[in-house]
Amino acid sequence: MDRAELLAAYEQMAVIRRTEKAAHDLFLQGLVKGTTHLAAGQEAIAVGASAALRPDDYVFATYRGHHHALARGATPEECLAELMSRATGLCGAKGGSMHLTKASTGMLGSYAIVGAHLPMAAGAAWSARLRGTDQVAVAFFGDGATNIGAFHETLNLAAVWKLPALFVCENNLYMEYTPIAAVTAVARPAADRAPAYGIPGEVVDGNDVVAVHETVARLAGRARAGDGPALLEARTYRHFGHSRADAATYRPAEEVERWLRHDPLDLARDRLVGLGAAPETINEADERASALVARAIEAAKAAPPPDPDEALTDVWADGGAAWRT
Numbered sequence: 001m002d003r004a005e006l007l008a009a010y011e012q013m014a015v016i017r018r019t020e021k022a023a024h025d026l027f028l029q030g031l032v033k034g035t036t037h038l039a040a041g042q043e044a045i046a047v048g049a050s051a052a053l054r055p056d057d058y059v060f061a062t063y064r065g066h067h068h069a070l071a072r073g074a075t076p077e078e079c080l081a082e083l084m085s086r087a088t089g090l091c092g093a094k095g096g097s098m099h100l101t102k103a104s105t106g107m108l109g110s111y112a113i114v115g116a117h118l119p120m121a122a123g124a125a126w127s128a129r130l131r132g133t134d135q136v137a138v139a140f141f142g143d144g145a146t147n148i149g150a151f152h153e154t155l156n157l158a159a160v161w162k163l164p165a166l167f168v169c170e171n172n173l174y175m176e177y178t179p180i181a182a183v184t185a186v187a188r189p190a191a192d193r194a195p196a197y198g199i200p201g202e203v204v205d206g207n208d209v210v211a212v213h214e215t216v217a218r219l220a221g222r223a224r225a226g227d228g229p230a231l232l233e234a235r236t237y238r239h240f241g242h243s244r245a246d247a248a249t250y251r252p253a254e255e256v257e258r259w260l261r262h263d264p265l266d267l268a269r270d271r272l273v274g275l276g277a278a279p280e281t282i283n284e285a286d287e288r289a290s291a292l293v294a295r296a297i298e299a300a301k302a303a304p305p306p307d308p309d310e311a312l313t314d315v316w317a318d319g320g321a322a323w324r325t
Helices: 003-028 043-052 066-071 076-083 117-131 143-147 149-161 191-197 209-224 253-260 264-274 279-302
Strands: 058-062 107-111 137-142 165-171 201-205 230-235
Touching: 003 043, 003 066, 003 076, 003 209, 003 264, 003 279, 043 066, 043 137, 043 165, 043 209, 043 264, 058 066, 058 117, 066 076, 066 107, 076 279, 107 117, 117 137, 117 149, 117 165, 137 143, 143 149, 143 165, 149 165, 149 191, 165 209, 191 201, 191 230, 201 209, 209 230, 209 264, 264 279
Parallel strands: 058 107, 058 137, 137 165, 165 230, 201 230
Antiparallel strands: none
């Protein structure tokens, strides 16, 4: 990334961080129903990876997927309106926090069932192969999914068929409330499994947007060229608990403090300064991000509720709800 690209990435991460903060605050105000799984602290993975992908590539994410939806082109207003069950929401109030989807930008969904989207990503990659395109399908998943059967089944088939796919583990060290290290035989739950399937397995600092960008660009290029899938483990840390019901008191205080000092935004800001960016230029990016999210909050609050007559639309590709046999 050159300085201009890094500044754009920094601003996008700032927008995501503020959107996550807004989701947190709106939940506490009773305006977001259900729960939310915030990705504050994990922004560099989504932003760095998306910047390395093409607009027509496919992305699949987990229920902790706000950052991926935003990185792939969803707006803060669309996302916050969806969380607030407004008609202007990204999915028309049908998806909520855990199912943000924007197919028009290649964001093919966030999935609440752990590991369920990995075979779907393989299917998208197979589709690209059949259609003769050089698109790449990327599945982002948490460390807990590495102990799910679908993870191993998908890696096996992706390797056998040399699919144009990239599997990115967002390893934030905890599978919900349980340390991944406490229930996994290998030290690197994703990367250490790659040799069993004969594919590359790498580890990257998931809080360094430049490192993520460079690694994803290289591995996606490899897949695009027909050399098959790869497995990338991005080490990161969530600032909040697993969900809004989780105070995360099980995490050691010194661990939390250590990771907070390794914040993606701080790392990017330091890189920008090192590249000669003026502090006021970076501050202006922060101000633009704050203003954008502030406008999004007010627009989402003012948006109308969904029309009940729309409840059974969008079920099938033709937009209808008639049962097909």
